[in-house]
Every structure is written in structure tokens, then in C-alpha cells.
Amino acid sequence: MRKSVFAAAAIVAGMFVSAPAFAGNYVVFLQGRGWASWNGETVTAAGWTSVTLAFNGNAKLDGPETNTTVKNAISTYCGTGTGNSCVIHCYSAGCLRMLKAVKDLRAGGNTLSGLLFAEGSGSAAGGTKLAELSTTGLTKYLAKIIGQQEKIDFDLTTGAARNTWSSVQNGFGANFWQFGGYKDICKSLLFFKICGNSYLGGGTADGVVGMDSYSGASTAGAITNGCNAAKYSWRIYDSGPYNDSSGNNQTPCTGAARDHFGEPGLGTAMLGADITGTGLDYKRSWGDTTGQTGCTGTACDATFTSTTQNFSLTPSGTSVATSVASTSSNTTAHTTSGATCYGHCGGASNGCYCDSACAGYGDCCSDYAAANCSTLNAP
């Protein structure tokens, strides 16, 4: 008898887990650079299902991660004819993936009538200067500050995001709410510190991405008010109000008190508030507390003080998402100002090269393989 009850329960439970087959409400989470999963902070709301995806946020934009995984998820949970309603929460480079996927779906005839809106946390869809500017050791600041070079970095320059991928920017067709923070990210190097906002050209920035990108502004430049910026179509700066227990709005037009690492948590809390009236934010950050002075010259290529740091971990080493270190080129444990491929994959280093052509030219740096360039340079 007990066995048959158990079996009946299991059968019905089987029906239960297949409940997403019904037309339903979904929040789709799209991680950014440095993560291969969402960070564990999802929306808990009766009648809503959070959907997270396993894809490598390191991967180039125009690859299966965007063109298959993200595109299929948006089609499934937001597509016309599915009966579903969805909200997309994208983070950082995940927002550029979302825009490309939506553009391609629309070009293919899917009008995504189930897509109610998107929330962009620290959107890098407009690119970041840190992906273009190099140290004097020719390492991109983005690779140095985040502690690893990734394939997606080539899509995150201002020029790549706004020119190469210009056709994805302006036709979203649903409200794309966006916000970001004003807290800098400074990482402790061997003798000095390196701080992202020092290289983001004035304006407000979150240590990695400037407000010109994360507000949806259609022109790159230094801005300090996300609400006033002239934006691509369908973009809105999300100034809430989303109040904490003291009644302080966490997302004013001048930016949230978060760095790039803390934005997806706040964004998830905002979505929770949208849907249920309340949301929880773990208020994470990735900067180191340090009294060091800022680096200049090759000092910015030094190793991290804590060489095990990784953007998928909090500074104290707790995992928040699946790491992409195995497909990246590490810059935390290697000085990147010399003849090294660490942080230089796909390009030039100091007296040698780290692209896939270097073997033919006979000018590869000696640590080409150790620096993981074979993986980063893979087609």
C-alpha cells in the first residue's frame, strides 16, 4: 500500500515537475563575462519560474552560446505562440548576447510577444574602454582588473559593441530597463593597486563598465545621469524607486551604490520587487580594501596580491558562480609586462605573439600553451 501511494505521488510529482510545459511566467537569467552560470540569486515568486542557463560567459558573442543556448531559451520562454510570459535579467556581456539573440529571432520572424521587459544589470552592451585600453605591457585593463582575459573581450570594446554589433542595438521591441553602479573596483597588486574607474574616462562607472553603456546611451562618452542620457530605442534607465528598509532608493539616476560584481544581485532584488513587492539583495562587491596607491606603467601588469582571486568568487574566496578559468588566460598570478602570453591571447605581447598565427611565424611567446591561448584562439 505504502509503495503504491509512493508510486502515485511520484507520478503526480512527475506531472508537477513538467509544469513548465503549461503557459507560464518565467524570469530568464543571462550571465555575463567571467561566469558559466548565474550567481545563485534568483527570483522567488509564486507562479514564476526562474530559468538559469549553463553557458560560458567567456565565449565570443557570435558563437553557439548566443546563437543556440541564449536564443533557444528566449524563444522557448518568451516566444510568440508559446503562451509564455517572460522577463529577461541580463548581466554585463549577457546583455549584448540578449540583444543579438533577440535581433536574430526577430529577423527570423519571431516577434517575442511574450517578452514583457528586460532588466539589464551593469549592461556591457555598449562596450567598455577597459576592453580597448592596454597597459604599457600591452595587457587590456579589462583582463587585468578582472584577473583573466576572455574571448568575449574582443566584443566588448566600444567599437565592437557599437559598430560591429550596431544592428543589434536599436530594435529590441520591449522595454529594456537598465541600471548600474558607481562603486569602483580596485584590486591589490604586488606593490600598487589597479582601479577600473581610473581608465573609464570620467563619468560614472562601476569599476568595469561606464554609465554610457549600462544606461543604454546611444553615444559613448562620460555621463553622470543615466535618466537623462539619449538612449537607443526601447531603453529606459531604471531609477525605481526601490527602497531599502531605511527608505533610500537603491537605484537613483546617478547610479547604485554597487560595483560591477554587486549589480546582478541588486537587479534580481529589483525584479523580485517588481513581481512580488519585495526582493533580496546580497550586496556583493569585488574590490579589495587596500591603502596602496594607484599603479602606473608596467606596475599595472604586476600579479595580484591574492593570486587565487577569480571573478566567480567573492574576494574572500566563496564561489558565487561557475568559474570560466579553464577557458581563460590568467592575469592574477602572472606579471604580464614581459614576453608572456598570459593576458595577451589573440594579439601581441612584448617581443612575441600569442595569436594562432604565431606558430607559423615562429614568434610565439614560450608560455603560449600554458597561458591557455590554444583555447582562447580556437575558432
Place this chain on the structure above:
Amino acid sequence: MRNPRSRRRAPLLVLGAVALLGAAALFLSSSQPPATKNLATASTGITMALALDEIDPLAAAPSGSVARPPPIRLSGPSAERLTQNLIAYQRAAIYPPWSRAFDPGTEYLLTWNKPATVDLPMDERPGQETTYHFDADRAHVAYGEAITSWIEVWKNGDPNQRMPIVVEDAYVMATTGPKPGRTVKLAYHDDGQDGDAVAGDLRYSNRLVPSKEPDLAQALQVHLMAVVSCCDGIRRSFMREFTYAPRKVLEIVGISDSIRGGNLALTLDVDVAEKGVYGFEANVMSHDGSVAIGFATANQTLGTGRAKVDVIFFGRMFGEKGIDGPYLVRDIRGERVFMDGEEHNIPFTYPSTYTTRAYRRADFSSDEWNSPEKTDKIARMKKLIADANAGRTGPPVPSHIHIDENGVARPVNDPPAAE
């Protein structure tokens, strides 16, 4: 030590009981469509794991060790916010996604082929500040066209104080394709030759015709890369992105115009060399080109040979801007779209402008955009708002599903949020 089997059964029985209630609720609810087996069709590549035995929250969880520091609680407007979203959508969706009147945010489309450049620090040492400017005459290079790029380093950020530099190395770098990396070697020079306007002005230039380069015979994602030294040995790696057409994929051989459904229809007569998905864009201006009215985009799958493509300018924009025709259509352009990444998108342009017939603005509809997409979206938003106001929630569903590397969706049991 507890029996692992009973440990697995306990939550299963609880889940089953909850599921019974859920199933009853679903059965009683007439507002829900019948169940189907799969979350999605095979065409989407996502399937739903159905067997309860397959549920392994740890395996399915995105991370084995998820940090849970004490959270802060945000209050939000819920229904009020959803209403705000609806109002914002209704305001934006006066125009369709494919054609809108120009506003300050979209006027960048009038300079659609201007590279998005940012001036960056070359030397940031106090008292020795210099910035560099790496620019080009275009961002998208049509078949047979040249791209001229130039490099300058400015003292104190002043464009009039150029500094001498050494371009140590420069290449067209590919980031996609079979062999990402160096393709075409480039020379930057300041001799007044081959794309360099003025000799000795400390602006170092290069002229490149991508379609003439064998190494660029496939459409790749590329950028110009230059390693530049200056100013007491300071070195930087510069980048400037562009797209290009290695071959002619489509040619616009004729244009006509008409009023269709209250909109301005620009009909392109195209000669297609490669079948595929194509995107088209254009801007419409007042006859003298002084007033920017609006833009339009279109997507169409085309076979080889001659075809017609309609680029529709939404009628409302003409009355809104208060401009009578004839209208000047310019920036007629597009790209062959590769959705699976087999090549980079290939740009093409129409080298001239087009003037329409002398329509009056009253000839066009002043109606807002209306379509099943918009109607459906608004209906969903209104339902959510009504549900939020009434305190209704949907049917019980898994709170979290994770789609793994194989495209299989699995329920995840998140740990409860600690406060």
C-alpha cells in the same frame, strides 16, 4: 546515519503531496491550457527532464557552493511597477520596432558609418599626460571600398599638439575564423601618400581595401591593431574595429516608392548573389536633407537572383515631424546576416540617395502602431497587473529550473534565502 534511500523519499513524498494539490488546482483552473509533455519543441533544442529520479539539485545547481551572505530587503511597487512598465511600453510602441521617428537617442543613425571612437590615455603620468586617437573614415566597408585609418597622439589631450610616434607593428587581426590572429600586415606612414593626407603632420595613416586581401576572403570579425610607442618609451596596443564585404552578396539595382497602408513603402529592386537572410536599413529626411524624419529596417530571406524588398517607413512620423514631401531617402544599406556564426555579417550599401514622389504628410496615417505582437504583449501585461492587484498567483511551478550544457532543463531546489 540516515538511510540514503529514505532521505531521498522524504522530500519526494512532500513534493508529491504538493504536486497533488498543484495538479488539483490546475485541473480546476479553466484558464490554463492543457499540459504538454515537453517544455519546448525539438527545434528549440531545449527539452525538459521529466523523470523525478533525474532531479539532482546539486548536479543541476549552477554552482556547488553558492554564497549566501545576509541580504538586504528591497521594497518595490509590484503592480504599480508593472503598470509603469505597461505605460512605458505603450508610449514606446506608438512606433513599431522596425521604424520610428528620429529622437535624440536615435540620431546616431545619421552617422551610422562613423566609428565609435574614444580617446584613451597614452601616458597618464602626472605632468606628462598624452592621449591617443585611433580613428577611421568608416566602420563598415562595402565591397571594393577602402578604409583609411589614422593614429595620433596628443599632448594634454589637445588635438593641435600632436606628438611623434613609432608604429612598431600593425595588422588586421581576426577574432573569428579558422585562424584567429594576424591576417594582413599594415604600414602606418606620415608621408602624404596612399591615404595619408598631409606629410609630416604627425597623423599616421593607412589605406586598406579588404576585398583585395586574400587573407580576408572570408567575412571575419576583425579589428585594426597597432602597437605604438611614444613619449619616453610608453607603449600601448591600439584597436579599431570594422566590418567588411569580401565579396558582393547583394546589389540594389532600382528603387521605387508608394504609399501602402498609410506608410511610405520604399521598394528595393535587388540582385542577390547569395541566398540567405538579409537586413536592410534607411533614413528618411526632408527634401533638402535638413530635417531628419525617421528610420526604417527590414529583414527578408532571399534566394539568388532578382527580388523586391520593402522597407516601410511608419506613416505617423511624417505628420509628427510636420514635413511634406518629396522626401530624401539616404543611408540605404544592409547586411547579409549569418545567424549561426559561420561568417561575420557582410555589409552592403547603396551609393546614392533617393527622392520620393511629392507626397503630402496628410497622405500618411497618423495611427499608432498596432499588431498582434503589441496586442498580445499588452494583454499579458494587463493580466499580470490584475493578478498582482488581486493577490492572485499562477499555478504552482518549479521556482527554478536550470538548463544544462546539453539543453536539458532540470528543476533546482535552491536553498532558502537566509535573512
